[in-house]
Amino acid sequence: MEQKKEDSGEAIAKSMFEMARLKVPIISIVIGEGSSGGALAIAIANKVFMLENSIYSILSPEGFSSILWKDSSKTKEAAEKMKLTAKDLYELNVIDKIIKEPNGDEEESFRKISQNLKKEIKSVISEMNDNSLEEIVEDRYLKFRNMGDFINI
């Protein structure tokens, strides 16, 4: 109860603010269900990856359908409309890379995902090694500064 007194809005805002100016390369990886401000609060990164089958969204499909269509049962329709898959988000330029999740044996699959991730993380870090700290911060800034297309009228 105590921690809920001020709600979580300010915490999310401050977390994003600090992340936006951290002078180190940051990589965020969506590995399951990333939703709303809580996910975004730890995703102000130079590179955002998503596991192939993970989702990242403004809120849950239940919430989306309840707010937009005043009916919380249209979850399937909402999930299809919301563009929350790794593929959708890659196309929207919200994420930078999709990490493949091979089918089959769970342990084997986990090992392969980990290897993949390790490779990608290493490659980002070595790529950014050549940049100054200011460039790293600016790179992250521009990524979020340019989020969302619009039409000039």
Added chain:
Amino acid sequence: MIVDKMKKREPSAKNKNVTIDIPVGKWAKCDNCKEIIYKDVLKENLSICPNCGHYFRMHINKRLKLIIDDGTYKRFDINIETTNPLELEEYPKKLKSLREKTGLQEAVACGTGKIKGEEIVICIMDSGFLMGSMGVVVGEKITYAIEQAIEKKLPLVIFSVSGGARMQEGIISLMQMAKTTAALTKLDKAGLLYISVLTDPTYGGVTASFASLGDIILAEPGAMIGFAGQRVISQTIGETLPEGFQTSEFLLEHGFIDKIVERKDLKDTIYKLIQFHKEGK
């Protein structure tokens, strides 16, 4: 989030009416005391109920008149529209009809203007436009305003009223929280003053981004301010919420905001804060 807070004043009543001073008709009903008020009287009284003191939500134009010196407001020449990223059929129609109905382009207006002769960059949101929700247009306009404040070395004042991130644009709306916040890191670095004024209601992704990041955070009396709606929180934690939870008075007590300022004193208070900041340099 949005749905939840619309019902805030009387959780038991199935009352979907929110107090908005719509520009048509001669009468308005107070959401708090239910008194029917003649609109001219309401206007004279800064859109505050003369019977019970309840604050009505304000149209951007009225707020501008209240805060900015006459004839000094210059809106930024930024005219943009959403691409409708989720390809929703109803959304563009909804925007079109809201533009006609409210006379507003979008849920925020941004520009420069003077407060008792002091030039500032000002952004004012409007709850009459899709509950003041933030999609790409609102996010871009606020970010542009922040950049203009940096370029012109001016103080920034944002009046927030919002249901949060705009559902109709999905994840792109969520990203506007990051965009506006990142821009504020630059304003901070430039050492410029940002005063955030919270008005009823300020929720969701707006609370969880620029609205909470003011160097000074002011709020109007009795404003409801939070991230998640009360019903959601109380269901999640399985407890009833304390009396007055999410009111500006409660938040002042818990250190989230710096001062509650009555509507009639807002202009003067903002002016004084700008003066203090100048002298402190």
